[in-house]
Amino acid sequence: MIELWSWPTPSGQKVHILLEETGLPYKLMPMDADAAPNKRIPVIIDPASTQGPIKLSESGAILLYLAEKAGNFIPTDMAARYMCLQWTMFQIAGLGPAFQHYHYFSQTAPEKSPMAIKRFKQVIQRLAGVLEKRLAEDDALAGTYSIADMAVYPSVAAAAAGAINLDAYPATKRWADKMAARPAVARGMALLRG
Ligand SMILES: N[C@@H](CCC(=O)N[C@@H](CS)C(=O)NCC(=O)O)C(=O)O
Incomplete structure (x- = not known):
């Protein structure tokens, strides 16, 4: 096992x-x-x-x-498969680290650093804008539900608790609500x- x-x-x-x-x-x-x-x-x-x-x-x-x-x-069709990898890596190299740094500077660090908090909040907001554009086009990041959605969703849920207000990102909010409703x-x- x-x-x-x-x-x-x-x-x-x-x-x-x-x-x-x-x-x-x-x-x-x-x-x-x-x-x-x-x-x-x-x-x-x-x-x-x-x-x-x-x-x-x-x-x-x-x-x-x-x-x-x-x-x-993970899609088997070549184009969809690479779309899936692209959005998975978007989280791993972009949204995930940005949120980790934002969380560190806003919650964990012994000294508050307003410049670092502002910087990582801006990065998260920019990336949330990229995500919003994609999710306004389609219900799932790679066209069908995949590891890309699973990779991105926990970061969006965490960011929505402080760094971004999902009301400003309606397509992302709709997608996040559908994700949250899945029992798994x-x-x-x-x-x-x-
Ligand atoms: N790039 C790694 C990041 C993993 C990572 O940062 N894990 C954090 C929790 S989110 C951790 O293990 N922290 C333990 C520590 O800092 O000692 C991945 O995607 O797996």
């Missing part, structure tokens, strides 16, 4: 959602970020991969691995929240 080391932050939640959507059996392991090469969650170990046990970190790699293992949530998404978001 797949072992999962995680935490209820956007990096972990996207993997929780995919595991819940696929129905792949998994067991939660006690939190141990030290198990990961760069001491970050999420990490999975799949003892039953075709090539022997595989230990993976980096949420983007984990999403790709699990979607390919399940044969679902609700289970994935709630995992480890106590």
Whole structure:
């Protein structure tokens, strides 16, 4: 069975959602970020991969691995597949880090840094504008529901708690409401929240 080391932050939640959507059996392991090469969650170990046990970190790699293992949530059509990767990477390289930095400077840092808070809020708002434009065109980032939506949704949900007001992004709000209504998404978001 797949072992999962995680935490209820956007990096972990996207993997929780995919595991819940696929129905792949998994067991939660006690939190141990030290198990990961760069001491970050999420990490999975799949003892039953075709090539022997595989230990993976980096949420983007984990999403790709699990979607390919399940044969679902990643389009096979070439154009849609790369659209899916594009939006997954948009979160991993853009929205995710911007939100992490915003959260650090606005919540965690011992000293408040108004310039850093303003800067990362602006970055998040710009990226939210990019997302809004895409979601005004289509119901799902890659045309059909995929790991791209699962990657982006937890960051949007977290940003909506402070950095952005979703009322200003109606297409994103409609998409986020549909995401929230999926039982697997609700289970994935709630995992480890106590
Ligand atoms: N690029 C990594 C980022 C992972 C990451 O930043 N994880 C954070 C939680 S969201 C973490 O493990 N923090 C633990 C620590 O900082 O000690 C990924 O996408 O998996």
